[in-house]
Amino acid sequence: MLTIGYRPDTGEWVCNSPGGPYRFGSGWVAPATVLPDLVFPVREQDGRVGPLVGVLVSASSLSALLAGKKPWLETVIRSIHKAGGISVVSAAAGIGEKTVSGYLFVPTLHRFIEAAAPLPDVVYNRVKSREEEESEPFQTAAAQLSAHGVPLVNRSFFRKSDVYDALRSDRRLWPHLLPTAPVQTATDLRAWLRQYSCIYLKRDDGARGMGLFRLTALSETEAICEYPGGQKRFCSLDALASLIQSGRYIAQALAETDEWNGRRYDLRVLAHWHNGRHTITGIGVRSADVESVTTHVFHGGTILPYKEVKERIDEAALERLIALSGARLGERFGFVGEFSADIGVGSEQQLYIYEINAKPMVFDEPEIEARRLERLNQLFAELAHRTP
Numbered sequence: 001m002l003t004i005g006y007r008p009d010t011g012e013w014v015c016n017s018p019g020g021p022y023r024f025g026s027g028w029v030a031p032a033t034v035l036p037d038l039v040f041p042v043r044e045q046d047g048r049v050g051p052l053v054g055v056l057v058s059a060s061s062l063s064a065l066l067a068g069k070k071p072w073l074e075t076v077i078r079s080i081h082k083a084g085g086i087s088v089v090s091a092a093a094g095i096g097e098k099t100v101s102g103y104l105f106v107p108t109l110h111r112f113i114e115a116a117a118p119l120p121d122v123v124y125n126r127v128k129s130r131e132e133e134e135s136e137p138f139q140t141a142a143a144q145l146s147a148h149g150v151p152l153v154n155r156s157f158f159r160k161s162d163v164y165d166a167l168r169s170d171r172r173l174w175p176h177l178l179p180t181a182p183v184q185t186a187t188d189l190r191a192w193l194r195q196y197s198c199i200y201l202k203r204d205d206g207a208r209g210m211g212l213f214r215l216t217a218l219s220e221t222e223a224i225c226e227y228p229g230g231q232k233r234f235c236s237l238d239a240l241a242s243l244i245q246s247g248r249y250i251a252q253a254l255a256e257t258d259e260w261n262g263r264r265y266d267l268r269v270l271a272h273w274h275n276g277r278h279t280i281t282g283i284g285v286r287s288a289d290v291e292s293v294t295t296h297v298f299h300g301g302t303i304l305p306y307k308e309v310k311e312r313i314d315e316a317a318l319e320r321l322i323a324l325s326g327a328r329l330g331e332r333f334g335f336v337g338e339f340s341a342d343i344g345v346g347s348e349q350q351l352y353i354y355e356i357n358a359k360p361m362v363f364d365e366p367e368i369e370a371r372r373l374e375r376l377n378q379l380f381a382e383l384a385h386r387t388p
Contacts, residue, residue, distance in 0.1 A: 001084060002044050005035035006104065011116040019044075025052035026098065026148060027118030038106060038113075043084030043386075051085045051384035054100055054120035054150075056141070058128045059091040066103065066112055072362045073126065076373065077105045083377040088117045092127070092141040095119070119144075121384035122151045124376070126359065130157050130205060151383045153337035158329075158358045159204045161250050166332035167353065173324055176353050179253040183244055186237040188251070193217040193237075196253045204248035207357065211247070214254075215240075255352045258345045260309055263302075264288045267313070267343040270360055270368060271322045272375040273336070273382075278326025280319055281375045282368030285309055303364050314349045321351055329356065337379050 004015045004024070013024055014032035022029040022044065029049060042049045055077060057065065064070050073089075080087040089112070090102025104115035123145055127133055133156050145152050164180045167173045183189060183201070192199050193215065203211030214226040218233075225232050225240065234240060243249075257264055268284035285304040322341065329336045340360035344352035363369050 001041045002049065003035065003039050003041055004029050004049060005032070006038045006040070006115065007036045008038065008113065008115065011099075013117070015049075021047075023048040024050060025118035025120045026150075040081070040086055040107070041084065042086060045386045048384070048386060051121040051380050051386065052117060053080050053085050053087045053380050054095075054102075054123035055087050055089045056095075056123050056125045056127055056152075057089060057091060058132050059093070061126075061128060062089070062091060062103065065089065074105075075369075076124075076376065078107070079373040079377060080380065081105065081107050083381075085377070085380060086117075088115060088120065092132075092135070092137040095141040095144055097144065119148055119150055122153060122380050124153050124380070125155065133157060151335060151337075153335065153379065153383070154339070154358045155334045155336075156358065157205070158333065158356060159248075160202060160206075160355055161204050161248075162332065163329070163356050164250075166328045167325060169331075170324060170328050173321075173328065173353075176321055176351050178255055178352055178354070180250055183249050183251045185244070186241045189215065189223075189237045189240060189244070190220075192251045192253075193223065194220075198254050200252045200254065201244070201249050202252060202355075204250050211249075252354075255344050255350075256347055257352075258309075258312060258347050258349075260287060260304065265304055265309065265345070266354065267318075267341075267345065268363070269318065269322060269341045269343055270338075270363060270372060271326060271341065272338050272372075272379055273326070274375060274378060275382075277323050278336075278339075280322055281371050282363065282365065283313075283318075284363055284365050284368060309345070312345060312349065314351070317349075317351060318343070321353070325353065325356065333358070337383070338376070 094101040103112040201213040265287040270281040342354040
């Protein structure tokens, strides 16, 4: 480890070590006889220091972060510094042609300061909405990073239909995919219910169980629609037409799944790119209440220790499934450094992919989050072309 300093008045990064000059992101650390007050211990390898990691957030998240209201994000940033890197947090508008303007976390002060830095070695995308990712500032920033060869982890949110199409391109994944397709009319619903009798309806861009319904046919025309918090009986599927026309919905067939103590459960698998492939970082388990539509804790699901169902899981098959899925996602969406997958477990240990998320939520299991921070820093180091 060596020490570099930052001069807020000039935006200059300096070092008084005789071994320089040192590469820092897309720029250099200038030599200096005396270090300024703001100093940072950093790793040095092959003439490079850091890595310099950009954390890209929504503009509205910056004020919350500065006010201490983004504890998970601050934990990630602290871990980058602890691993010998430096993080600079910015909104898309802060990314310029050669520099990034944003906020720098100073471990000795335990707070953020306004700062400028060279373009980073890698940028971790935690922008919180699809709308912002589709905005002109974000698109401009992403193009700027791409033009300079700066990896962006991850480029965008996934839509469920796009994930299904990506996975469907690999025949090896077919046994793990449930029939899935867009639905736009009541006629589409009738066709699905005639074939499967019970289906899930999901918003194509939904998350955390929002916009999720379970539809069960009672007759050719009648159905029960269950949703988090209640249910409703429809005498005609035409009554659902306005719902599915209000947004992009997909239908997904149900799987016959394993139960624990009479309750459905599924796996929440966290995965990261590591040494040339996607591997499992941690496995959480979520159990549904008896009458619940979803296992999401946000909607009444229960956290179940993995050890309770571990013997029911073919972990080697799960590792292969994650690696294959990650490869297909990368072909479709560009580099994917991190994702989570909701996986169902069949009565005969079959594994079913329910959905895959580009920006995993915080896991309730502390051990998974600790491993996540470790893997993220390994990923940042790897993408910055240095040994983790």
